[in-house]
Amino acid sequence: MKLKDIFKVALVGTAGWIGGSIAGPTGKKIGTALGSSLISGGAAGGQSGGGSMVAPPNLSRFMVGGDRSRPAGSNRDIPDAAPAGAINQEWEYRLNRYLTRRKYFEDVT
16 A cells, blocks of 8 residues: 555545534535545646646746856955955054054043
């Protein structure tokens, strides 16, 4: 017995039980029919037996510039990007200027 058959029996039985508890014998018949139609390989939507296959979506139109990856920290292909060394020098200069002024004002007061 396949796993699919076990699930089919369980689903059809559960659908029949729910239909029977809600609407009596008529509901049990409807629930059983509905459960079996969901599992069977019909034209509308079963997974078994010769149905149509769904094609995966084509996402290539959303891929921008994915031909190669840049190594981390590399900005040579980015227009108007400042080199990392220049940014580091600028921050060091600002920090030294701040510390020098702070020391000057501490000595004055």
